[in-house]
Structures are given as C-alpha cells and as structure tokens.
Amino acid sequence: MHDGHVLASDTRPFGNEFREYLDEFAPDEALPFDRVHMVGRVLVPALLRSFESQRLRLVISRDLTSVEKLHRASAGRMKRLIQTNDPHYHPNASPADTVVMALMRDNVPQGCIASRLIWCEGSLAEEMESGRFWVTHPPTMWRDPDKCVVRATIAKTIRACNVVCTGSVYLAHDVTGGHTLAAMLRLHHLWVLCHWRWSWLVAIIEGSLARRHAFDVYGMTGIDLGIWRTRPGEGAELNRYELLTCSRQAAMESWLRCETADLSRPMGLPPLSILPRADQRTGMDA
Numbered sequence: 001m002h003d004g005h006v007l008a009s010d011t012r013p014f015g016n017e018f019r020e021y022l023d024e025f026a027p028d029e030a031l032p033f034d035r036v037h038m039v040g041r042v043l044v045p046a047l048l049r050s051f052e053s054q055r056l057r058l059v060i061s062r063d064l065t066s067v068e069k070l071h072r073a074s075a076g077r078m079k080r081l082i083q084t085n086d087p088h089y090h091p092n093a094s095p096a097d098t099v100v101m102a103l104m105r106d107n108v109p110q111g112c113i114a115s116r117l118i119w120c121e122g123s124l125a126e127e128m129e130s131g132r133f134w135v136t137h138p139p140t141m142w143r144d145p146d147k148c149v150v151r152a153t154i155a156k157t158i159r160a161c162n163v164v165c166t167g168s169v170y171l172a173h174d175v176t177g178g179h180t181l182a183a184m185l186r187l188h189h190l191w192v193l194c195h196w197r198w199s200w201l202v203a204i205i206e207g208s209l210a211r212r213h214a215f216d217v218y219g220m221t222g223i224d225l226g227i228w229r230t231r232p233g234e235g236a237e238l239n240r241y242e243l244l245t246c247s248r249q250a251a252m253e254s255w256l257r258c259e260t261a262d263l264s265r266p267m268g269l270p271p272l273s274i275l276p277r278a279d280q281r282t283g284m285d286a
Helices: 033-049 065-073 124-130 180-195 207-213 248-255 278-285
Strands: 057-061 098-105 108-123 148-150 159-171 200-205 222-229 239-247
Touching: 033 180, 057 180, 065 098, 065 108, 065 159, 098 180, 108 124, 108 180, 124 148, 124 159, 159 180, 180 248, 200 207, 200 248, 207 239, 239 248
Parallel strands: 159 200
Antiparallel strands: 057 098, 098 108, 108 159, 148 222, 200 239, 222 239
C-alpha cells in the first residue's frame, strides 16, 4: 500500500528527456508582440517563483515515454494514463504534438501534466466514438470491449480542427494544496497557447474533480455531461466523465492578462478591467 508519497523504489531515472521550462519557452512569432512580452516577462517568471518555497522546478519533455515513467513513479497518485498520453497506443507521437511537464525536487518527480495536439477530421464526438481520438490505429488497438459513448453537445460541434487534449495530472502527497496545482496548470496552459495552433483545449475528468476545479483552477469555460467510456484492460464497464472545454479565442482573452500571475485569483474570473473605476462608481452613485 502507498500513502501517496513517492518511494525511492518506485522512481525511474530521469535523464536528458527533460529540460527547464524557460529553456523550452519559445513562443510562436505569429502571436502579438505585446502578449508574448507580457507572458515572458511577467506571467512566467511570477508563476515559476511560486514553486521556490517548496524547492520545486518545472521541467518539460517532448517524448511521450516520459509520461509513462512519471506514471510509474507517481506511487499511485496518477491512477492511470489517459490513452492519448500512453505511448503503447500512440507509438508515432512526436515532439511536434507532445508536451509532458513535471514538477521535480532533487530529480524526483512530484507532479505531472501532459498534453497532445490531435487533429479531428470529423466531429470530436465521432473521433472519440470510433476510437480514432484515443489510439493511433483503431483496427488493431480499439476492439471489443473498447467503447466510448458521447452525449456532450459541444463534442458534436467541434470538428475539422486541432484540439489539445490534456490529462495525466497529479501531485505528490506532500505538495498538494495551496497554489501548486494552479501554478502548474497555468504554466502548462500558457505553453500550449504560445507554442501550438489549436481551436479547442479539452479534458475529460471524473465528476467531482471537474466540478471543483473546472473554472477556478483549470481556467476552462465549459463543462458538459456525457462522456461514457471503458478503461483499457478493465472490461466492458462504462465509466462516466465530464468534458471540459475552452476555445482558443476564450483562452487568448482569459489567460493572456496580468491577473493570471495572481494565484489567489480564480483563473476563470473575468478581468479587473471590466469593473467600473472608483471615479465611475462615484458618479453612478451620485
């Protein structure tokens, strides 16, 4: 039995596949300069500094096998690998469509979040139900009893676009709580927003966690009921998930602003700039 701490016997060597977050941060030149400047000079440094009190550093890999190592090293904190992040089902994953972020302390992993850039030819619902979203080669990798049933309306309207699918999130027992999860997720979101071109960010999460974190911590704009799917190797039982979504337009408006560096402020809260100034309120009250 594990108590949630990472045990020495559970760790695997982490070598050259990980690099420092700042070393990998090279935003797309097509983004507006003022936005990129704010992210690089204001948001990223402030969020990285939030880890210093716990002696944590955020590192990045573009190799999908890294998340498999992190799963083994998590001492049960990461319950399972989401299929999109499992190299067994995606042997052709490349640095162009993969990012794995890990929180490290003395080269021992203390947390993780991973994402894949995935093209949806049909609707997201069609891609999920056919297995094409989950595995590289459905004829050999998606067979009975594998099944996904999609009832979420938004998944039927998202189509013919790139989506970022985020998952495999965990924190070690002794770093949970506080703002650590929020900081890790914000740095992840800023990275995928500044480096990849996509239309939607999506995640499927089991209910209670989704309702607790969807807007304030994950910064998503939508939560829809109705993703039912089997778990690889666990039989024919359908398990319920919620679908969290955020469009790129909403992400640009919500995440690329100074308030994102304030971890005490919910990520999904509208910006302070929309509130009336003190002089305006005085005039309205007169």
